[in-house]
Amino acid sequence: MTAALKQVDLVISGGLLVDPERIVRNSIAVNNGRIAAIGPADEMPPAKESLDASGLYVLPGAIDVHVHFREPGFSHKETWTTATQAAAVGGVTTVFDMPNTNPPTSTPEAVAQKIEIAQRQAIVDFGVYGNIGEHNTDQLRAMAEAGAVSFKLYMGSENPLVPCPPDGAILDAFEVLADLGIRCTVHAESTPILTWRGERLLKSGRTDAAAHLEQHSDIATVEGVSRTGIFAEWTGCKVHIAHESTRHSLPHIRFAKERGVDMTVETCPHYLLLSTDDGARLGPNFLRVKPPVRESGHREPLWQALLDGTIDILSTDHAPHLQAEKKRPSIWDCAPGFPGVETSMMLMLAEVSRGRLTLPQYVRMASAAPAKAFGLYPRKGALSVDSDADIVLVDMKRQGFIRAEALHSIGNATPFENFPILGAPVRTLVRGRTVALDGKPVGHPGWGRNVVAAG
Ligand code: NCD
Ligand code: ZN
Numbered sequence: 001m002t003a004a005l006k007q008v009d010l011v012i013s014g015g016l017l018v019d020p021e022r023i024v025r026n027s028i029a030v031n032n033g034r035i036a037a038i039g040p041a042d043e044m045p046p047a048k049e050s051l052d053a054s055g056l057y058v059l060p061g062a063i064d065v066h067v068h069f070r071e072p073g074f075s076h077k078e079t080w081t082t083a084t085q086a087a088a089v090g091g092v093t094t095v096f097d098m099p100n101t102n103p104p105t106s107t108p109e110a111v112a113q114k115i116e117i118a119q120r121q122a123i124v125d126f127g128v129y130g131n132i133g134e135h136n137t138d139q140l141r142a143m144a145e146a147g148a149v150s151f152k153l154y155m156g157s158e159n160p161l162v163p164c165p166p167d168g169a170i171l172d173a174f175e176v177l178a179d180l181g182i183r184c185t186v187h188a189e190s191t192p193i194l195t196w197r198g199e200r201l202l203k204s205g206r207t208d209a210a211a212h213l214e215q216h217s218d219i220a221t222v223e224g225v226s227r228t229g230i231f232a233e234w235t236g237c238k239v240h241i242a243h244e245s246t247r248h249s250l251p252h253i254r255f256a257k258e259r260g261v262d263m264t265v266e267t268c269p270h271y272l273l274l275s276t277d278d279g280a281r282l283g284p285n286f287l288r289v290k291p292p293v294r295e296s297g298h299r300e301p302l303w304q305a306l307l308d309g310t311i312d313i314l315s316t317d318h319a320p321h322l323q324a325e326k327k328r329p330s331i332w333d334c335a336p337g338f339p340g341v342e343t344s345m346m347l348m349l350a351e352v353s354r355g356r357l358t359l360p361q362y363v364r365m366a367s368a369a370p371a372k373a374f375g376l377y378p379r380k381g382a383l384s385v386d387s388d389a390d391i392v393l394v395d396m397k398r399q400g401f402i403r404a405e406a407l408h409s410i411g412n413a414t415p416f417e418n419f420p421i422l423g424a425p426v427r428t429l430v431r432g433r434t435v436a437l438d439g440k441p442v443g444h445p446g447w448g449r450n451v452v453a454a455g
Helices: 080-089 109-121 136-146 165-180 189-205 209-217 217-237 245-259 267-273 274-280 296-308 344-353 359-373
Strands: 008-019 023-031 033-040 047-052 059-062 062-067 092-097 125-129 152-154 186-187 240-241 261-269 391-401 422-429 433-437
Touching: 008 033, 008 359, 008 391, 033 109, 047 109, 059 359, 062 080, 062 344, 062 359, 080 092, 080 109, 080 422, 080 433, 092 422, 109 125, 109 136, 125 136, 136 165, 152 165, 165 186, 165 217, 186 217, 189 209, 189 217, 217 245, 217 261, 245 261, 261 296, 261 359, 267 296, 267 344, 267 433, 344 359, 344 422
Parallel strands: 008 047, 008 059, 062 092, 092 125, 125 152, 152 186, 186 240, 240 261
Antiparallel strands: 008 023, 023 033, 059 391, 391 422, 422 433
């Protein structure tokens, strides 16, 4: 087959290719943005450009199905240009953007508007979530036709831009999405618990960081996860549980999966690597995120669940805020969330270096599983012939420290300041074009494409 190929655009030779099963030394030929051949270096076709990947690992780009890139509406925190530059440098080649922008992505027009904004600026590929509201069930199909890749349900929400719909509307929406065959991503918390406890804590005058954990008690997530499973089983809707934060959800996830519910689950680096103990280092309010980073006893069970496949996917919930927005004196005024796309792969490579997981396991959770869950596999999430040439070259010998000031996000308030780097992405390609090199974005805004339209 390779012999039939005339000159190709690019050959990447001599690297160690990583897939979820194994690591093999092989070369990759890239043509017209796709992988044209994989094999020994001496079987590669002639190429216009060649890259020597000796000493490097070659991974499929990471697919982050949970990011908040803030436009339209909040460009003081992040723009699609800065966010996708951060993603590219971090080895992320596809992102799915959440709908809590302003206007929220709750109509076909808002979906089209966001795609247009993203299309102009993005240097990596992207998908756009439509938001499920109380009154837009009859528009979900049109939103999908407008190019939404999936839908987000804020089952736990205090944000007036994306309020939680009543259970009846959730059921209706699940029925529509079951019909469309589209997976629904769920922020699985109980809004009644959040609002009841939130008001009680506010009235009692509490403004300390622990009050946030009390409001977002584990039970709020456990109830949201199990209700999602019950509604999904009843309707046949495929669901994806966002940002799993508590070990107490794990039996409920296993129960739903055992019953045949098509449920995928993600967690994020901050739930695996941080705990409430980090409040002392960061300042107590800085750690605020929804759902919260919890006590240290949750980390090990979450790691185990991620490694045994109970949790399928590693995402980031990239939610950038300005440093000042994270450092306000009352916990209720402190903006929740952290930037994640630029640091996630580096953080996990450090864990690979420490023996916590293997590179194939990382590729499974960061690339293959998200692509499979959202219908992109094997066009994305794989190093195989005909896949998009979304490729990351990783140098496991790279060392340093994570520094907020070096990140490309505008809202660069990372909780991972000073975390050691033990391995890093050194070149990122999206559809065959280099979009980041040695920690610097080099792609042209506008190169990124909607994964739906690109189909
Ligand atoms: C999200 C954000 O900032 O957009 N923050 C977060 O803590 N996850 C909002 C949200 O999803 O609640
Ligand atoms: Zn989020």
